[in-house]
Amino acid sequence: MSDELAGKVAVITGGASGLGEGLVRRFAAEGAQVVFGDVDAERGKAVAEELGSAARFLPCDVTDLSQITALVGTAVGEFGGLHAMVNNAGISGTMHRRFLDDDLADFDAVLRINLRAVMAGTRDAGRHMAENGGGSILNLTSIGGIQAGAGVQTYRASKAAVIQFxxxxxxxxxxxxxxxxxxxxxxxxxxxxRKSAAGEDRERLEAFEAKIRTQMRDDRPLKREGTVDDVAEAALYFATDRSRYVTGTVLPVDGGTVAGKVIVRRS
Known part of the structure; x- marks a missing residue:
């Protein structure tokens, strides 16, 4: 690690597990003071305890916008500023076999978490940054918001909206x-x-996940599977001065998936 974020303060939503946890750990390793939130308080506290003084965890349900405001307020109040805001919290919604079977019961929850919370986090961070010399805001979308496809249509729509926003x-x-x-x-x-197929029995769930992973591999030009660290590396770039002339961009971290279909060459 090179301490690229030494002296910087960052806020990360959804930071207790998955991509968010990877971001918290990488930012802390690079010298940042990280304030992060998540609905999983037990896991969030464990991560914070492991990272020590580099991280501060707050239970945070991003459907309650005041809790996002509290994350920003804690960063400014306890660490003296805010240089990078990462709106990472998100959910997939329920996968249905056909869109015609979708009752849209999860529409409000998906949009509140995947879009409204991103807008609120951007607003709250932006209010501080506008009065204190600027900063970097990073929103997590998905290739599902770029590339059309079947399944989880509400999720795809929410992630496409994040890009336009x-x-x-x-x-x-x-x-x-x-x-x-x-x-x-x-x-x-x-x-x-796995969460998008909640309600399936364990055997069918494992088969479903294996099928999706195989399809992803077949559609991906780079055959190495992506990792949380790959996403964290990209996030680090946007959080540092290396991206000082970069704004309004969407960077796929996807092994080339959205670039186009793999061409099968026959010998």
Whole structure:
């Protein structure tokens, strides 16, 4: 590690597990003071205890916008500022066999977490950054928001909305020296695929996940499977001055998936 974030303060939502935990750990390892939130208080406290003084955990349900505001307030109040905001918290929604069978029961929850919370986190961080010399805001979207496909349509719609929001607000906040960018992970092994099939029995769930992973591998030009560390590395770039002339961008971290279909060459 190179202490690229030494002296910086970061806020990360959804930081107790998966991609969020990877971001918390990488930012702390690079010297940042990290304030992170999650609904999983037990896991969040364990991560914070392991990282020691580098991290501060707050239970945070991003459907309650005041709790996002509290994360930003804690960063400013306890650590003296906020240089990087990562809106990472998200859910997949329920996967149905056909869209025609989707009762849209999870629509409000998915949009509140995946879109409204991102907007609120951007707003709250932006209010501080606008008065204190700027900063970096990073929103987590998905290749599902870039590339059309079957299944989890509400999730895809929410992630596409994050992309449009990110680009739009980047234009507005640029005159405050606030950079707003997005990362679109794809084919990263986390629990989100499994959670989208909640309600299935264990055997069918494992078969479902294996099928999805195989399809992802076949669609991915780079055959190495992506990791949480790959996403954290991209996030680090956006959080540092290396990206000082970059705003309004969406970076797929997906092994080339959205670039196009793999061509099968026959010998």
């Amino acid at each position: 990110t680009k739009s607000v980047a234009i507005e906040l640029a005159h405050h020296e606030i950079r707003v960018n997005a990362i679109a992970p794809g084919n990263i092994r986390t629990s989100i695929v």
